[in-house]
Amino acid sequence: MNTRSSWTETLQIGDIVLFEFPFKKGGGKIRTCVVAFIDPRTGEAVLAYGTGSFRPPANPEVAITLDRQLDWKAAGLRKATLFQVDRRVRVSLSDQRFQMRRHRKTPVLGRMPLPAADRLKQAYLALPEVTAEEERGGVHPKAKCMTASKSPRRNKSFLRRRRKPILNPVSLSKHDADAAVGALKTVGT
Template sequence: MLDASPLSLSAADADAFLPPTALAVPAAADWRQTLKVGDIVSFRFPVEDLEGGPAKNRPYLLLEVEPTHAGPRITLAYGTTVHGGRNRGYEVRLSDPAVFREAGLHRPTRFIGLRRLTVSADHPGFAVCRDLGTPKIGRLAGAEFERLQAVRDRIHAEADIAADRRAERRREVAEDRARRSRAPARPFVVEVKRRRQVTSR
């Protein structure tokens, strides 16, 4: 499920992260069970690029990992190297070279919390490195991880407010229906008409 329309894909974005083999990311028997909030993964962008080519691998930031009976549900935040002034309250920016290289990137990147994608851990969009057996390319730390938590807190708070509003609206509708069902019936009068008898002459 894509929560908002994605940004346009640029060639710079597609080349925003280092090959996974360049990073010291330990292999896992089942990487799906090891993903955590703050991980950065390689994921195939779900639309064709501007030139009409196939989807490309790009960095996404893990916002949520929700356990379900069918396996983890992963919420990812879109990563882009395109500068912009919108969505600032929902962004995690990696601008310092030491920071973005530690996260598996080789260009300044911003992850946009409003551009979210929720998929199962088995989604074929995860680009698993053959050598490492995982799509994970890095992880946030320090101030950048704290910023991620602030963005998550804001998203959660807004979701709670929206849920409360929907619940209040449902209560109002239910109360209105109950009032209508309890309203007294409109009075009515039964008029009896007698049939006229026809006499023969």
């Protein structure tokens, strides 16, 4: 029996899979993702981005968290995970970016508990509508503006000292240098 077809035939909304999730500007990173939608007409699945980082999500209304140890272990995860449903990609079930686990020949790690899977369905259906083509390219929403008191500042450039501009060295004769210093003294008085 073909293992690839067996996991694709049993794939469900709420299944946790290993997938090379694309970056906005190209490339990607292997991540745990959750199946948010399966399109039987096209044989495609919509995968939502998963992360172990628990910074306040930009859009908490579409974030599904498995933070109880019982839940994340049952789902085949190594730690608590947050799935941001609005950050997603639509892929064919034969996509080569699915990461097969060596000992099981499947990218499926486990399945979300039923209440979480129900919240996942609702969150996906509540998203603003985009075309299937847009989802195939990957949807990476812009973060909502948050007040400084609610969100840590990601750009720490405000902590860095401003560097003084480097002046081009100029060769001056002793006479020209004395004249320049004298001119500066008279301007300052």
